Amino acid sequence: MAEMQKKPVKIVETVLRDAHQSLLATRMSTEQMLPIIEKMDKVGYHAVECWGGATFDASLRFLKEDPWERLRKLRDGFKNTKLQMLFRGQNILGYNHYSDDVVEYFVQKSLANGIDIIRIFDCLNDLRNLKTAVDATNKEGGHVQVALSYTLGDAYTLDYWKNIARELEEMGCHSICIKDMAGLLTPYKADELVRALKEGTKLPIDLHTHYTSGVASMTYLKAVEAGCEIIDCAMSPLALGTSQPATEVMAETFRGTIYDPGFDQNLLAEIADYFTPLREEALKSGLLDPKVMGVNIKTLQYQVPGGMLSNLVSQLKEAGKSDKYREVLEEIPRVRKDFGEPPLVTPSSQIVGTQAVLNVLAGERYKMVTKESKKIMMGEFGQTVKPFNKEVQKKIIGNETPITCRPADLLEPQLPKFEKEVAQWKQQDEDVLSYALFPAVAKEFFELREAKQTKVDQTKADKENKVYPV
Numbered sequence: 001m002a003e004m005q006k007k008p009v010k011i012v013e014t015v016l017r018d019a020h021q022s023l024l025a026t027r028m029s030t031e032q033m034l035p036i037i038e039k040m041d042k043v044g045y046h047a048v049e050c051w052g053g054a055t056f057d058a059s060l061r062f063l064k065e066d067p068w069e070r071l072r073k074l075r076d077g078f079k080n081t082k083l084q085m086l087f088r089g090q091n092i093l094g095y096n097h098y099s100d101d102v103v104e105y106f107v108q109k110s111l112a113n114g115i116d117i118i119r120i121f122d123c124l125n126d127l128r129n130l131k132t133a134v135d136a137t138n139k140e141g142g143h144v145q146v147a148l149s150y151t152l153g154d155a156y157t158l159d160y161w162k163n164i165a166r167e168l169e170e171m172g173c174h175s176i177c178i179k180d181m182a183g184l185l186t187p188y189k190a191d192e193l194v195r196a197l198k199e200g201t202k203l204p205i206d207l208h209t210h211y212t213s214g215v216a217s218m219t220y221l222k223a224v225e226a227g228c229e230i231i232d233c234a235m236s237p238l239a240l241g242t243s244q245p246a247t248e249v250m251a252e253t254f255r256g257t258i259y260d261p262g263f264d265q266n267l268l269a270e271i272a273d274y275f276t277p278l279r280e281e282a283l284k285s286g287l288l289d290p291k292v293m294g295v296n297i298k299t300l301q302y303q304v305p306g307g308m309l310s311n312l313v314s315q316l317k318e319a320g321k322s323d324k325y326r327e328v329l330e331e332i333p334r335v336r337k338d339f340g341e342p343p344l345v346t347p348s349s350q351i352v353g354t355q356a357v358l359n360v361l362a363g364e365r366y367k368m369v370t371k372e373s374k375k376i377m378m379g380e381f382g383q384t385v386k387p388f389n390k391e392v393q394k395k396i397i398g399n400e401t402p403i404t405c406r407p408a409d410l411l412e413p414q415l416p417k418f419e420k421e422v423a424q425w426k427q428q429d430e431d432v433l434s435y436a437l438f439p440a441v442a443k444e445f446f447e448l449r450e451a452k453q454t455k456v457d458q459t460k461a462d463k464e465n466k467v468y469p470v
Helices: 018-023 030-040 055-061 067-077 100-112 131-139 158-171 187-200 216-226 247-253 265-285 306-318 322-338 348-362 371-377 390-397 415-422 430-437 439-454
Strands: 010-013 047-052 083-087 117-121 143-149 175-179 205-208 230-233
Touching: 010 247, 030 067, 030 265, 047 055, 047 067, 047 117, 055 067, 055 430, 055 439, 067 083, 067 430, 083 100, 100 117, 100 131, 100 415, 100 430, 117 131, 117 175, 131 143, 143 158, 158 175, 158 187, 175 187, 187 205, 187 216, 205 216, 216 230, 216 247, 230 247, 247 265, 306 322, 306 348, 322 348, 348 371, 371 390, 415 430, 415 439, 430 439
Parallel strands: 010 047, 010 230, 047 083, 083 117, 117 143, 143 175, 175 205, 205 230
Antiparallel strands: none
8 A cells, every 4th residue: 555645734833922922921031932942943843933912012011121132032043943923914913903004014024023924813804904914924025824813603604714715815825824712613623614724725724723622632633634734832831721732742643644743752842841940930920820721611602712811810810800700701702792793812802801891890781891892893993794783882882983994094104103203212123113012111111221221210310300310
């Protein structure tokens, strides 16, 4: 019998981005990453996801680090491995839509500083919100991967996914990712979905899921057998729970088969040994909450992504209302239905999650609403697959007329304004983009950076009289 043709599965390693975003509220610092990247570079990963998502905000806000400097250091260290980032379409890495000139500039600078693959998604799967980023990535010679935010609901049929895959190929994508941010895909559903996508496109399929519901490893197995070429995994100390299946486990699962990625388990063990103390320290400090480590099959009911779960726990803890956790989980699907059944991924997950928290804490639904809830109901994030609950929409936006065009079409070019506003702190072109996405946080970071450079603490300065402590 002739030997079957080998189809080694490609693995994207998420330990430097999504794994710690899902488990540790994105608190892994650059200094914690750098000592291990030489070994990681030898594994043979398809790519290492190490930037984008919430890492940008967390670097500036909590770690007081320059995210661009992190990217450059990672690029210097990874000599043989492609670097990948997560990009929120017209939202870039923020929570609101930006003008096309800002999106294009961010793509340009991301690739110039070391990114190879840009995974682009839209929280509503509104393709109009992806096009600028897709075109910009193609123009700069990067690999365009569009991620489809996977979710459940009447509108999300196999034909829906198949047709959207066809449109993405026509749009100029190089690969497609199934972004199962809440761990909703079950093994046999994954088989069906991958086969349907393969009918719609010839592009390689990447599957990204989370272990929250406990079935993710089996889901990967069935997806790969159905024709999925790439899977996202995390090194075991930061795997499972609300993170991804473990890299070592999946590599071993396929050992000796036509899908064998050929990874060295001894090398993987050394890398795991490096991350184990980080995990233990996070457990000890409370940064890693045991609540996000277990299996919760009810995820399939609540449809809550990992990162959202850890934020939810933290939100309620801060409000002294941890006892309301289950109540909020039950409110989330109701809010989602009111909001047109969007996939729950950043920023729609935060919008729906925060609104659910407010509904529960206020004791009355939509008594208090966030400005983001109003924006989604105004159509400012794009078009949802299902219509909004009209009564809820009326309660939130009153008599205002919602928009129906691509939201970014209403935006004037913003780059000149950001350039002007950041001029006094600008030390590199990229500072403009940091400021554009998170003005207040970036300004605080720039002042801190300057204080370190000049040895003058600006926070203690008497700026009115121009007196500075030495």
